[in-house]
Every structure is written in C-alpha cells, then in structure tokens.
Amino acid sequence: PEDWTELDQRAVDTIRVLAADAVEKCGSGHPGTAMSLAPAVYALFQRVLRHDPNDASWIGRDRFVLSAGHSSLTLYLQLYLSGYGLELDDIKGLRTWGSATPGHPEYGHTTGVETTTGPLGQGLANAVGMAMAARRERGLFDPDAEPGESAFDHQIYVLASDGDIEEGVTSEASSLAGTQQLGNLTVIYDANEISIEDDTHIALSEDTAKRYEAYGWHVVTVDGGEDVQGFLDAVEAARAETDRPSMIVLRTVIGYPAPNKMNSGKAHGAALGAEEVAEVKKALGFDPEKSFEVSEEVLAHTRSVAERGRASHEKWQIAFDAWADENPQRKALLDRISARQLPEGWTDALPAWEADGKGIATRKASAEVLANLKDVLPELWGGSSDLAESNNTTMKGADSFGPESISTGMFPAQPYGRTLHFGVREHAMGSLLNGIALHGGTRPYGGTFLIFSDYMRPAVRLAALMRVPTIYVWTHDSIGLGEDGPTHQPIEQLASLRGIPGLSVVRPADSNETAAAWKAVLEKTDGPAGLALTRQGVPTLEGTDRAGVARGGYVLAEASSGTPELVLTATGSEVQLAVEARKILEAEGVATRVVSMPCVEWFDAQEDDYREQVLPSSVRARVFVEAGIAQSWHRFAGDNGEIVSLEHFGASADYKTLFNEFGITTDAVVAAARRSLSSVRSG
C-alpha cells in the first residue's frame, strides 16, 4: 500500500524474527507459517479488523479465527503487537508450563483468542457458526436496520491452512455456509502447498478455488504473501460481497525468508536451527547475535492500533447507545443473554406429566419442552443434521434459519429464522454449535442419533475443553432404536462420552425427567451437555424429581422398610426395569431402593454427604442397569455389585425382541440382584 511505511515493514520482519526465535527457544513449534503470513495478518490486525485491544470482549468487534491453530504464533504475535496483554516474556514462554502462550491457542486462557484451535478444520467450521450467530443475533436485537448500518453488523475472518482444507468438517461447514449465503464470512486460505509430509501435491491435487465456487462462495486469489495491497484489495472485495461467503486464496511461501528451509516441510513444524535463524535475521537486517529483538519504535507503532480501536469502539458506542435507547426491551434481552441468565419464572413453562404406565418416548417429551420454551427463551435455537422428525428438534411454528430462497414446502426460511438445518453433517453441526455459543449469548442445540455422536466427537471434545454451553439432542439412545440394526444402535457411546472431561451426559428416565434435564442443562452454562433420549415409549414414573435430576442421581423409590438392603441404579429407559424389579424383590422381602442416575457427572459434583445418602457405602448389594457397555459403572459397583449391560453390538429387529434376546429385562435385574445379595451374604 502507498502508506506502508518502513516501520510497517520492520514490524512485519520483527514478527518473522520473533517467530523463529520463539520456536528456537522452545525447541519445538511451527515457525514457517507465522513467518510467511506476517504481512497479511499484520495488515489485517492493523488495517482491516474492527477491534479494540483494550476490550477483547467488545460485542461489536470483528472476529478473527486462527483455524491453523498450530501457527499459534501468528495470533500471539498480533496480540502482543496490538497490545492485548501479551508481552515479550509471554512470547519467550511459548509452549511452556503455565504460560499464556500454549502450543495451540486456547479460548479462555489467552485474552483475544476467540476459539480453541489446533485439531484441523474446527476453526473454520466454528467461524461458520459465528457468522450464523451474528445474523441470528442481529435478528433478535436489531432486525430492521439497513444492511451494514447496525451495531450488530461485523465480519468474521478465518485463517485456514492446507490441512483445514483437507479435513471433511470444513467441506461440510463450507457447503452449508454457501447455502446460508454468509456474506459476513471471509476465509483466508494460506495455500502454501506445504504440510508435514512436505509438498502437498502428494495428497492434494484438487482445484480448491473451484470447489468453493461450487459451494456458492466468492473466491479471489492473491499470489504472494508479500503482496499486501493485493491482499487488502481482496479483503475489500470480500467485504463488498454481502450475499456470499468469500475465500481469499493466498499463495505464500512457507518459512519465507529462511534461505534454506523455506518452501519445505522443514519450515512447518520444527525449529529452524540456530544457523538458519541467524540467516533469517541477516536477510532482514536484524542482528544475528540478538534474540527477541523488538525496537521501541516498532512496538509503539504497532500498538497505536489500540488508539484506532478505541476510536472505532467509541464511534460504535454512540450507535449502540442510540439503539439501546430506542430498544429498551431488546437491550434488556441482550444484557440477560450476554450474562447467560434465564428470565424470571421461565420454568413455569416447562411441561409436566401425570404418572402413566404407557408414557411417551423421551424424545417426544423433549419436543414438548422445546415447544413450551419457544416464546420464553428466544435465545434457544437449533435443529438437526437431517433427522428433525426423528430427533423432534423443531419448535412448532418457528421459521427456519436461512435466506428465503432456500425455503421448501415443509420449511419456510428467513434470514433471522430459528430452526437450523445442518444436512447430514454431524461433525460440522458440532463445530458450528461451538461457534454459535462462542459468538454470543444464544443457546444452540443440535440433534442426531446418539450413535452419530461418534461423527461429531472432535467438536464435542472441544466444547468441553472450552467449557461452552452447547446442547446435543441425541435420540435413539440404545438398542431401543430397533430395526435399523447394529450400525445405528449405540452400545459404547454413553460410556465413551462420559469419558470426555467436562461433558454432561444426561439420560432421563421418562418425560418428567426429560423436562427436568432440559431445565438443568439450560441452567448450566459452564460446559456442554448431551441429552440421550429414547426412540421408544417409556412409562411416566412415580417419584421423579426435578431437583434430583439436577443433582445427577437421586432416590426414585425407597425401600419399603426405609433401610435398603439392596440398591438398584439405572438410567433412561432402564429405570422402569429397576422399578419393576424392585416390586418383585420387595415381594420377596428384600428391602430395595431404586436410584435414578440421569447424569453421572452431576452426581459426582455433589457433596460427599449427598452421594453417601443416595448410594450408602454400607449397602454393598448393588445393581446397575444400562443398555450399553458397563465401563462407566464398575467404579460404583464394588466387589459385590452386578451390572446388567450389553458388551457386544446390537442387531436388527424390533426393540422388544432385542431387549429380551440381549437380556436387558426385569428378570435379568432381579437375577443380578440375587447374585449381588448372595455375594454380600457369603462375603
């Protein structure tokens, strides 16, 4: 650019030297991309992004997502140079214990990091979710403003690598971004054609630009990472494109200007080596004897972006305050959901059911909950990855989210709509939900069959790691799915999801527990939760308890004597078996308690006293019942306990046959109880 000064160039070169030095000091890391992308990303932070380094959570900011998380230095160095709080010592502390600069950017750990990235593809897909959330939030708060005139209008920028482009989750998300016509989204694809296995041509020959055009994107190519003006022009063109997402294919030379290692896999994921670092410094006019050299002029120059950011923020604030004055109710809604608070009395809307032997499927109870919450919680929105009718995730009467042109006979769409249609793209769904929850205060949910939680697992794990409150509606939660057979029947999924630290897996026993589960999930804002719901009908039980559900486990039916000799613990559709078994055992004189334990994680979080009260350590005769593998129950069972479980794949048949053939029955529970009692008595 014409006004590109020597200080700008020196700042860019400083970034390169710091990237090389930081990786060299740590002994591992990714210097190459941080070096080659320095001009573009510097230009982005200094001249393009609307951001305020003194207020990283300013809701009017543009978002910058580093999908190429391995190039964390690309982001850390901008946060340092822009003045987000990182200092040179933090850069020196790259990838060390307790530092603000971990190997990959972590949301909630380093100010200015919008999402945790590293597992490839996630950042780009998160950003698609953010772009969708931006539109939905605008629709909630300022639907009538002219395009570009609202305080809620801003841009989402993503930096993606070859690896991001190869991952299927970005294909899913990008196809959907095209359908959604996300004009507020710009992906900068760093097409350096080098990955860990060196030249990407060994595995990547597609015409990516054409592929994105096929998705309906606007695509521009910029040749050369040093062409800052070309890059800025492309960004401007992307911003001008309001009806399509944009991709800027930026052809860079990884590791530039390292004389011997640039443009090779050696510059990607390892320290360059002292000699090569010295060569870089020489080439850029830095003292090869010095490390981490940053001149005061450069830092003062780059940190002046904070003043421009403050000015931009102040200008925005005037428009925002005017909006707030004119829209007090919307402002109150914004404040409420930004604080992740729920409205007074909202639980009055939750449905309740009378005890009833026939009952209904918990997925259907969930549908009633959603229908009842529709008007009470405008922040709640979501959909399914093409299983809406099975997952029962559509709120009655809600429009679909999308341009009007994608409306179908069944689903009228409008840009600010509420029902999400992910297509058969479970992985993207998971990542998009993360992006939506990260962007603002809305509460997104996404549905699929429980078995297909496997397809979205990397995104679920990141939700847990980031502690964002996404909600999964996983229906058809056991062999109760029936005829579709073993490919569709979850066996190990409940256990394997419970293994993810920080994820709440909630498997309500009946309709009332389902309402209670939704209540508890919505009240929980510090991490993701998945509801495991039945396809098949389950009786509406006596004795279910909202507070008990929120505590994860509780006494559903006490031993008639008041002092149990045996405790039967079950989840979901198997609680009814425990209830029936209790009757038989009580009739035989065994004082039997039934514990419903919809959420092991919540139960674990209770105080010792409560847990001891529900599952007294003195009662060694214990049976656990769940139509899945036993793995997560052994720790409760103890030496005398028994587990009624399923340790093999399912089969294709009606569900009643399957429960019988596989021995998940009242009789099996009674038999297990007798074994456990006998073990205690003989032990």
Place this chain on the structure above:
Amino acid sequence: PEDWTELDQRAVDTIRVLAADAVEKCGSGHPGTAMSLAPAVYALFQRVLRHDPNDASWIGRDRFVLSAGHSSLTLYLQLYLSGYGLELDDIKGLRTWGSATPGHPEYGHTTGVETTTGPLGQGLANAVGMAMAARRERGLFDPDAEPGESAFDHQIYVLASDGDIEEGVTSEASSLAGTQQLGNLTVIYDANEISIEDDTHIALSEDTAKRYEAYGWHVVTVDGGEDVQGFLDAVEAARAETDRPSMIVLRTVIGYPAPNKMNSGKAHGAALGAEEVAEVKKALGFDPEKSFEVSEEVLAHTRSVAERGRASHEKWQIAFDAWADENPQRKALLDRISARQLPEGWTDALPAWEADGKGIATRKASAEVLANLKDVLPELWGGSSDLAESNNTTMKGADSFGPESISTGMFPAQPYGRTLHFGVREHAMGSLLNGIALHGGTRPYGGTFLIFSDYMRPAVRLAALMRVPTIYVWTHDSIGLGEDGPTHQPIEQLASLRGIPGLSVVRPADSNETAAAWKAVLEKTDGPAGLALTRQGVPTLEGTDRAGVARGGYVLAEASSGTPELVLTATGSEVQLAVEARKILEAEGVATRVVSMPCVEWFDAQEDDYREQVLPSSVRARVFVEAGIAQSWHRFAGDNGEIVSLEHFGASADYKTLFNEFGITTDAVVAAARRSLSSVRSG
C-alpha cells in the same frame, strides 16, 4: 435400451412392488429409493456388473457398494433376483430378528454384501479404498499386463445418496480419489433431492457436479431414473475413463411411482401405507390385493444373470489360470494372503533390543519393525494422514502409492507404490483402510496421533463390526506428547476405544513389546487393532515377553518372594513407573509384582486360569497406572485397588513437567500402593 423386454420392465416394477410390500410388512424402513432406483440398479446387475451369483467371493468380480445403506432393499432385491441365496421369505423377513435382511446391509451376514453401510459416507469412502486396493493388488500380482488385460482388472461401483454427498468423509475420500486418478471407480449419485427433512434445498445448494470436477473427477449427468439407456451410456463412458474416477449424477424421483408420496420425505424413511402401496400396484399393473407378487417368468428371467455370470467367470478363469501358470510365485503369494496367512519364519525379521535405561520411543521401535518387515510381508502397506514423520509409518525405501505425476521431492510415487498419503483426512483414512481390507488380502495400516482417533472413530467402529483386520498406528499416546497441549493430548481416548466391541487397543511398554505387539496384531485377522505408541523415549525393560504381549497381560517382574502381596499393573510408558515403584516397595519389604497389560481385550480373551495366575483374586492390594482416565480399570481394581490416572485435560509444556505436575510418577504409584495395602490391611 433396444433389447429391453417387457420382462425387464416387469422385473423392475416387481422390485418396486416388493420394496413397498417389504417395508409395509415390517412397518418401518426405506421404500422410496429402492423404488426409484429400480431401473438403474437392475440394469447394473443384469447388464453391467461382472459378477457370479454362485461365487460371491470371486476375486475377479466387480464390486458394488451401497453407500446409501438405508436403502438396503435396493441391494437385497438384486441379490434375490440375481440368485445370491436370498429368497422371497428373506425379503419378507426384512428388519426382523435373525433374518438375512437386516435394516442395513451387513458384511459377513448376507452373501453378496461387500461392506457394512448405513452410517452415511462410509460406503463411498470404503469404495475409494477398494479401488486403491485393486490397483495395489494388481501391482503385486500382475504388474506388467496391459491396461484392462489383467485378471486383476475390475471396476468398483458405488451407489450414493444426498446424505453421502453431504458427509465430510466423502469429501475427504473423493478429493483423494481424484489425486489418485482412480479410473476403476464409478460413483452413481442418486440426486433425488429428498432426505429425511424433505426437500434437500433447505441444507444443500452446492453444485455437486462442479465440486467433483474440482476434485479431478469425470462427471456425467443423467436426467431421470427411467432413462436406462442414458444410464448405461453414462456407465460406459465412466468405464472408458481410465485416468479419473467417474461420477454419474442420476436425477431420480424418490418413491416413483407412488402417486401421493413420491418426491417427498414421506417416501424416504417410512412405510407408504396400505392405500399408497395399493396405488403403486395399480399403477404398475399388479394386483393390489396381493403382496410379494413375483411371477415365475420374472424370476427365471432375472436369475438367468447367473448363467451369464458363470460364463464370464469361466472366461476369466482361463486368463487367470494362464497367469497362475506363468507366475507361480505370485500365485503362491495370492493364495497366502487371500487365506490371510503369514509366511514361514517371518518373525525372524522382527527386531529385538537389549534392555537399556535410555531406550527409544515406541513409535521409533515401530518404524524399525516396519522397515524389517518390508521385504518379508509385501501385503503390508500403509501411511499416515500427514504425520508420517511423527508416526514413523513410512517403510524406508518404499515408493509412494499414486500416479507418477504426484511425486514430490520427498516422495517418488508410482501407481503400484506402497506408502499411502492420506493428507489431513483421518476419517477418510479409516474408511479407506476398511475398503482396502475388504477388497483383498493385503494388510493396510494408517497413522495419526492418538487424539485424532476421534476423527476416524465411525470408521474404526465399522471395522470392528465387520471384523476386518485394519491396523491403526496411533502415536503420541498421552500427555507425553508435550508442548502441543490439551487439544493434542489424548486423555479419554484409550478408554473410549476400549469401549468399542471387537477392537484391540494395544499399548506396548517399550521397543520389544512394540515388536511383539506388531507380531500379535499381524497374526490376528478377525478384527481391527490400534497400536498406541509414545512420542517420548521409554526405557527398554528387562523381562518383556512376546507371548505375554500376545496374551494381553503378563507378569513382567515377579515379587522377590515369589508370592506377591501387591500387584502393580500398567500399560505403555507407565510400565516403567511400576517397575521403579516396585524397587522402592520391595526395598520396604512389600512383595510386589509388576504386570504389563498392553491389551486388555486380549487379556480378557485368555482362559480364567491364566488371568487368575497373572492377577490373583486373592491379592487385593492392586494399583493400575495409565496416563489417561481410569474408566477402563475400575473393573480390575476392586474395593481395595487404586488407580493412578488423569481425570482432566492436559496442558502445554514439556512432557516431563506434565507427568510431574499431573502426578503420573513413581512416587504417585508408591503412594497409591501404600493406600491400597493399608486398605487391605484395615479391611
């Protein structure tokens, strides 16, 4: 086609009526696609596929993969009409207990089913693997034949649905298929634009044909499912295209000719209802009062395909026998690997290491195993999803698999090469490995970081369900990965993979256990196995034992007294901690045994006696050590046992710091041992 007879048309209409009847009888299922695709798939089985219904495992056959597994009737009805063994009663038994016609096609369950499908996207990705395997096998057995002239030349056909196209795994696999120039692959994309959420435009607006062109595919569009000639012309064009995979976009009307439900989501995944079924029959000239009506003429006509198949097989056999005569060594190799046998004395090639405190990383030991096996086991091939240098999966001196044009400075490629480059596409890797293992007798392996097993989990599960012997090289198997931080450190993965029924998770303690693990994995042919290998160096231990590894768990170091008071059990890099802890405890007079348990699944498969011998039930003082969640160890621990584990996410730092900070140390093992001993003594 000109020679399309009334009987052909009647057969097609019979398929439609049977599809409607079968779903109606069961009460659930997917009639629509089986109806609309009847002409094309009938034409494919009758006129295109080289197949022999009397020999479903004929290695010269074309493969047909039903990626749209929900439309299982599409396949079952062809298997019935072609005479693969299914009879009308099997069709009537659709989706019922014990039937040969489960909800989704299951490999190994129904003759003629090439792979288990249903989870969308998997079949198409499997087929890409099959097409790659076909080329690799040709290279092993008949490399010099002219194109199309070898007994090992055949075609892979796939039928894919809108859902398959939406799933990211097909994007990954299709991009790679373009790079690999798989001219033997044809995907028929049933573009009916209807999925469960009805009109797909609500979630799918991309230009799929253009997207596949961007991948480098040959794409033809055929308008109308009734245009059999157009379809056959497209198939012919696809076959003529030998340097690119082909996609035939076949625009059909789902549920045709059901008058009220065709072209809607109602025809997709539910019974049509008696009235609508009657209407279909009337429209097609069938008696609406009759069900499952198949005329003898139709059946005789369709089953004549078996004669043509036999003739084709016989002609092929002549060529094959000539090849066998000329290539006795190659024939012997074919026979051996087709029987999944290993050559005499192959284990002599396995490396061994002297006990050594410094040792090496198990991923590096694995590299030595692969290098040593290169010439002994030509059936072994594989690669990595862009982590070859980290996973150490490249056999030294092996060419890469691919057209010569994709060769890079680091990797020379040739069509019959051996090293696979999946790109950053873990999910496709998993599915491709399944396809390779299903296609023939080669043994494929694929590497990535253990954390990214999450990305490939749906494919791993299907490998287990199908019992195919794929091999995963999952390195960087704990917080030992170090600086990359929590996004890259597996915590719950070992437990969650152990949850998959039929998958062997093998975590060797050192270099010698790594060689033993490879031996046992290669000898196991009835299911998939994953090797969990360290990034960091681990000592080469005294006392490791090949037979013990194959049994899953064994006594690595006996209590000095010969009668243990305490047993320390560990896996992988934590075995060294148990060994060190034993020294301290023995010095304190505690008779301490160390058990190495590289594979819980194999240990479980041993006889009771052996397991009792290794972990005597009388020894209640027990400690289990693994740098991951405890979930899979509780069942062994018992009331007095202790588990040294990690119940939270990792962090970014050097690995030694992480092990110390997170308490996975010798001291922690000793402390846990004291707690367990004290619990036993006080109990």
